[in-house]
Structures are given as C-alpha cells and as structure tokens.
Amino acid sequence: MDGISSVTRDRVLLAVEELGYRPSRLAQGMAGSRSFTIGLVIGDITNHTNAEIVRGLQDVADAHSYNVFLRNTDWEPSQELEALRSLVAENVDGIVILGSKLESQVLASLADKNLPIVVVSRHITAPYISSISTDVEKATKTVVDYLFGTGHQVIGLLTREGNLNTIRHVAGYLKAYSTREVPFNKGWIVQAETSLSGGYGSAHKLLSQYNEVTALVAYTDMMAIGALKACSELGKSVPDDIAIFGYGDSKLASFISPTLSTIRYKGYEIGQLAMERLLDMQLYPDATFPPVILDIELVIRESSSR
Amino acid sequence: MDGISSVTRDRVLLAVEELGYRPSRLAQGMAGSRSFTIGLVIGDITNHTNAEIVRGLQDVADAHSYNVFLRNTDWEPSQELEALRSLVAENVDGIVILGSKLESQVLASLADKNLPIVVVSRHITAPYISSISTDVEKATKTVVDYLFGTGHQVIGLLTREGNLNTIRHVAGYLKAYSTREVPFNKGWIVQAETSLSGGYGSAHKLLSQYNEVTALVAYTDMMAIGALKACSELGKSVPDDIAIFGYGDSKLASFISPTLSTIRYKGYEIGQLAMERLLDMQLYPDATFPPVILDIELVIRESSSR
DNA sequence: TTGTAAGCGTTATCAA
DNA sequence: TTGATAACGCTTACAA
Numbered sequence: 140m141d142g143i144s145s146v147t148r149d150r151v152l153l154a155v156e157e158l159g160y161r162p163s164r165l166a167q168g169m170a171g172s173r174s175f176t177i178g179l180v181i182g183d184i185t186n187h188t189n190a191e192i193v194r195g196l197q198d199v200a201d202a203h204s205y206n207v208f209l210r211n212t213d214w215e216p217s218q219e220l221e222a223l224r225s226l227v228a229e230n231v232d233g234i235v236i237l238g239s240k241l242e243s244q245v246l247a248s249l250a251d252k253n254l255p256i257v258v259v260s261r262h263i264t265a266p267y268i269s270s271i272s273t274d275v276e277k278a279t280k281t282v283v284d285y286l287f288g289t290g291h292q293v294i295g296l297l298t299r300e301g302n303l304n305t306i307r308h309v310a311g312y313l314k315a316y317s318t319r320e321v322p323f324n325k326g327w328i329v330q331a332e333t334s335l336s337g338g339y340g341s342a343h344k345l346l347s348q349y350n351e352v353t354a355l356v357a358y359t360d361m362m363a364i365g366a367l368k369a370c371s372e373l374g375k376s377v378p379d380d381i382a383i384f385g386y387g388d389s390k391l392a393s394f395i396s397p398t399l400s401t402i403r404y405k406g407y408e409i410g411q412l413a414m415e416r417l418l419d420m421q422l423y424p425d426a427t428f429p430p431v432i433l434d435i436e437l438v439i440r441e442s443s444s445r
Numbered sequence: 446m447d448g449i450s451s452v453t454r455d456r457v458l459l460a461v462e463e464l465g466y467r468p469s470r471l472a473q474g475m476a477g478s479r480s481f482t483i484g485l486v487i488g489d490i491t492n493h494t495n496a497e498i499v500r501g502l503q504d505v506a507d508a509h510s511y512n513v514f515l516r517n518t519d520w521e522p523s524q525e526l527e528a529l530r531s532l533v534a535e536n537v538d539g540i541v542i543l544g545s546k547l548e549s550q551v552l553a554s555l556a557d558k559n560l561p562i563v564v565v566s567r568h569i570t571a572p573y574i575s576s577i578s579t580d581v582e583k584a585t586k587t588v589v590d591y592l593f594g595t596g597h598q599v600i601g602l603l604t605r606e607g608n609l610n611t612i613r614h615v616a617g618y619l620k621a622y623s624t625r626e627v628p629f630n631k632g633w634i635v636q637a638e639t640s641l642s643g644g645y646g647s648a649h650k651l652l653s654q655y656n657e658v659t660a661l662v663a664y665t666d667m668m669a670i671g672a673l674k675a676c677s678e679l680g681k682s683v684p685d686d687i688a689i690f691g692y693g694d695s696k697l698a699s700f701i702s703p704t705l706s707t708i709r710y711k712g713y714e715i716g717q718l719a720m721e722r723l724l725d726m727q728l729y730p731d732a733t734f735p736p737v738i739l740d741i742e743l744v745i746r747e748s749s750s751r
Numbered sequence: 752t753t754g755t756a757a758g759c760g761t762t763a764t765c766a767a
Numbered sequence: 768t769t770g771a772t773a774a775c776g777c778t779t780a781c782a783a
Contacts, residue, residue: 165480165775169758472760
C-alpha cells in the first residue's frame with residue numbers, strides 16, 4: 140500500500156467497499172503484454188446475422204473479461220482497412236473479421252504472434268490466421284439433393300454476383316446435378332444482388348423464361364422472399380407450383396407466409412467459436428489451428444412442402 | 446526521444462512509418478482523466494431496434510475516436526448492475542443505458558461529474574444524468590386520434606405489462622377517448638408480453654370477447670404481428686374488419702402481408718443523439734441538459750387502410 | 752518464497 | 768513559454 144498517494148488510496152478503499160476491488164484494465168494493458176481487448180470487424184451491426192455473431196462473441200468475451208471493440212465497415216474495403224489500423228493502434232490482443240473484403244495477403248501481413256486473426260465466412264491459410272466458415276458447396280448440394288429427393292427435376296439457382304462463394308454455391312448445385320441422369324440447362328443459374336429486389340428480379344426473369352422450373356434455391360433468405368413475391372405475381376403458387384429455399388434462417392423466415400424453408404446458419408455459435416479460437420491462439424501462439432468448417436442444418440417449412 | 450529504450454524506439458519508428466503515429470489510448474487513459482471509452486448497456490444487440498441505436502452511437506463515437514464497450518443485460522436488473530460495475534472498473538468516460546430496469550436512485554448514485562449517464566427510453570431527473578425518450582403518451586394519442594379520424598370508434602389497446610411506459614401508453618389512449626363523445630369500455634385494454642405470442646394471445650382474447658372492436662393498437666410491432674395472426678384465425682380480415690397499428694417500424698413491418706402500419710422509432714438517430722449528449726456532458730460537466738423528447742412519425746401501410 | 756523496483760506511454764505539475 | 772519529472776496502477780524481472 141506504499142507509494143500510493145493518499146487521495147488515490149481513499150478512492151480505492153471507497154471503491155473496494157462499494158463494488159469490490161477490480162484491477163484496472165488500463166494499467167494491466169500498459170504494463171503487461173495483454174490489453175484484454177479484441178477487435179471485431181463487421182459489415183453492419185444492424186444486419187441480424189451479424190448481430191447474432193456479435194452477441195455470441197461478446198458472451199464468450201465477457202466470460203473471459205475481455206472487451207470488444209466493434210468496427211462497422213459497410214463492406215467497404217477502405218473502411219475495413221481503416222478499422223484494422225485503428226484496432227492495431229488500440230493494442231488489441233486479436234481481431235475477428237467477418238467476411239473480409241481485403242486481399243488475403245493484407246490480412247496475412249497484419250497477423251502476428253501477438254495479433255492473431257480469426258476470419259469468419261472466408262477461408263484463408265496464413266500464419267496466425269485461423270478461419271471459420273460454413274461449407275457453402277456442401278450446403279447447396281444438400282439442398283438440391285433434398286429437392287431431387289422430393290421429386291423435383293428442374294431446379295433454378297439464384298446465386299450472388301462474383302465472389303469466391305458464388306463459385307462454391309454453383310459448384311454445389313452442379314455437383315448435385317452431376318450425380319443424376321437428368322437434363323440440365325445452364326440458364327437455370329441466375330446471378331443477382333443478394334437483396335430482396337435482387338431475388339425478386341432474378342426469379343421473375345428465370346420463371347418467365349423457363350416455365351418448367353419447379354424449385355428455386357436462393358443464396359439468401361432475402362432473395363428467397365423476393366422470389367416469393369415474383370411467384371405470386373406470376374400466378375405460381377408456393378409450394379404447389381414452385382418450391383423455394385433460402386439461406387440463413389433469418390427471423391423473417393418463419394414469420395412470412397408461406398413460411399420459408401432454409402439453411403440454418405448458426406450465428407450465435409459462430410461468434411462463440413470465433414472468440415474461443417482467438418483465446419486459444421493467444422494461449423498457444425505457435426500451434427496450428429485447422430480451419431473450422433461448420434455443418435449446416437436444413438430447416439424444412441411450408442415453402443418446400445409437397 | 447530520450448529515456449526510451451531503443452527497442453521501443455525502433456518499434457515506434459516502424460509504426461510511424463507504416464501507419465502514422467497514434468497515441469496509446471491505454472497510456473492516455475492511465476495518465477489523463479479520459480479513457481476515450483464509453484459504456485453502452487442494452488438488453489440484447491440481437492434486437493433490431495437496439496442494433497440501430499448501437500450503430501448510430503458507434504458512428505458518432507468513431508468520429509470522435511471513442512471506443513464503445515457493449516454490455517448485454519437480457520433485461521435482467523442483476524446483469525445490468527453487473528454491467529455497470531464492470532464499466533466503472535474500466536474507467537469509462539460515460540455510460541449510455543437503454544431502457545434501464547434499475548431504480549432511478551441507483552443510477553443517480555452512480556452518475557458523477559466524471560461519469561455522466563445518458564438514459565434512453567426512460568425519463569430520469571438527477572445530476573449528471575440526461576435522458577432521451579419518445580413521448581409514448583403523445584404517440585399513442587396520435588395513433589388513436591388517427592383511427593378515430595378514419596371512422597373507428599371501438600379501438601382495442603394491446604399494452605405491455607406493468608412499467609412506467611404502460612401508464613403512458615394507456616394514458617395516451619384514454620386521452621384520445623376523453624376528447625370525444627364515444628362510448629368506452631375498460632375491457633378494450635389488455636396487458637400482455639410485448640412478444641409475438643403475447644400479441645397473438647391478447648388479440649385473440651380481446652376479439653373473441655368484444656366483437657365490436659374494429660381496430661387494435663399494439664405496444665410493439667411484434668405484438669401487432671401476433672395480432673395479425675389472431676385475426677386471420679378468427680376469420681377477421683385486416684384491414685377490412687380490423688385495422689392494426691404496431692410500434693417501432695421494424696424491418697418486418699414492411700415485409701409481412703398485409704404490410705403493417707406503425708409508429709416509426711428512429712433508432713439510428715437516437716443512438717447518435719445519445720452519444721452527442723454524452724460528449725456534451727463531458728465537455729460541460731456543470732451545465733444542465735434538458736431531457737430530449739423525440740417526435741414520432743406515423744407510417745400508414747396496408748394494415749390500417751380503409 | 753517474498754519483496755522491491757523498473758518500466759509501460761501519456762498527462763499534468765511545478766520549476767526554471 | 769519551455770522542459771524536466773512525478774504520477775497513473777499494474778506486470779515482470781530480479782534480488783534478497
């Protein structure tokens with residue numbers, strides 16, 4: 140208790156009495172090597188899936204007395220870079236990035252023994268970088284196989300615009316077709332924005348052109364909901380004329396009518412996992428951490444019942 | 446540059462070169478009186494309205510180089526208290542609380558010249574506490590008046606369970622009735638959980654008992670959506686037989702069918718305002734800041750068209 | 752094992 | 768006005 144000013148001592152004693160002693164994170168951060176803060180870089184917290192990931196990550200962080208610095212990038216690479224820089228300046232102990240838009244080498248050059256990085260929804264192999272993602276290809280194949288299994292033969296794919304995940308999405312779809320002896324038409328694959336209007340427009344176009352389509356697999360729930368609207372406008376009943384699958388299992392999925400069949404994306408668990416992984420990487424800086432590929436889960440609702 | 450180890454100097458020079466010099470927040474916090482961090486206490490980030498507030502607050506915080514420590518309470522008073530304590534231990538420069546569940550005196554005793562508090566969605570008068578809220582009473586009266594204006598006479602109120610805002614909600618409703626020469630029945634007011642199922646159950650009960658009801662005003666959009674389902678089950682068409690109003694203008698409101706009329710709650714702006722207010726309070730600790738009462742905005746959609 | 756002291760990067764204070 | 772230095776609260780390395 141020596142070497143401390145009496146003013147401070149009084150304040151401390153008061154605090155101890157009132158709320159129990161808690162070491163100062165600031166001082167710990169200054170003195171030690173850890174700041175007990177990590178950075179979380181996301182597109183937009185307003186996005187429900189993101190929010191779930193944030194919550195899962197926060198809960199694990201809280202349990203380990205870590206603080207989380209949140210950065211929204213609006214999916215702009217420049218904002219993402221700035222976010223990363225500011226986080227480095229804050230001496231964070233690690234960074235979690237959701238769906239990075241930066242070149243993988245930029246991230247690789249940033250990652251360090253003292254600054255492990257966990258990348259979610261993207262697969263990057265580099266030292267001190269670990270990734271967590273779902274297997275889009277496998278997930279898509281599972282859905283298409285399911286639709287084949289329920290008697291569909293002509294299945295449309297509403298995929299997103301250019302991105303590594305587009306390739307995986309299409310690959311899963313094609314893989315399902317390649318194992319069956321059914322005719323296939325490249326025109327059944329349409330690219331569009333992953334939004335409500337993107338789904339609406341692409342479904343409209345696809346269904347007008349190919350009347351034989353009986354099922355649609357969308358890249359996101361939003362696209363699927365847009366497709367739903369297109370179907371109703373074209374006088375096609377869901378699921379009787381057209382079966383529809385979304386992706387994400389957003390809250391909307393079970394509220395709309397017909398309720399939407401989808402692939403469940405476990406945001407909360409992904410957040411938890413990301414934080415746990417970061418803690419592990421900090422604990423064993425030189426260990427190798429294999430990428431985590433999460434399994435998916437089909438959620439069958441009205442929009443795909445036969 | 447003296448008195449600094451060469452190792453550190455090299456690191457600094459490297460950092461300067463690469464990303465420009467940035468003072469250490471940790472050291473600033475230790476030495477100075479400000480830590481450039483604030484605490485944000487919310488129920489659950491997963492809630493869309495909360496997420497919007499968080500985003501608005503974050504954006505202003507970022508602009509002022511402040512960091513935000515997020516704490517989720519799940520609306521548990523004990524968790525809220527723990528969150529506040531941990532934030533105090535982190536030496537935050539201020540705290541923003543959304544819809545606090547704690548006694549106002551607890552907050553009052555915590556607030557300090559060096560720890561201003563902004564309370565959102567609740568009105569508290571105490572030194573170093575400032576509040577931002579919407580006028581629930583006025584908003585409710587506005588909606589009920591609007592319904593009277595479109596010819597409704599028997600309007601049901603789906604309100605929440607015991608809370609100061611319940612009183613305001615009911616008060617606004619009664620005020621609208623009191624200015625008109627129309628019969629009124631206390632039974633048209635039902636209390637329930639603010640959830641989907643709460644709205645569903647209470648609407649079911651109310652409409653079964655009082656067949657003369659032609660409009661429902663719910664405390665949240667979720668309740669309103671639950672009520673929508675109850676109507677469809679009871680064979681009442683919306684809006685032809687029953688008009689329905691929600692509160693919050695959640696994303697769902699414009700997606701469901703029929704689209705939901707509601708009261709817009711400007712989450713993003715509220716978040717911005719809260720952070721700005723906190724900064725002001727820090728700048729002028731002894732100034733008095735009047736509570737901010739935000740105006741609301743009616744959003745008329747299909748569920749209330751006649 | 753226990754205790755002492757230096758150091759972390761900044762702010763604030765007090766002399767010069 | 769400028770410049771040196773103590774203080775902030777903790778960690779860690781080293782000495783007793």
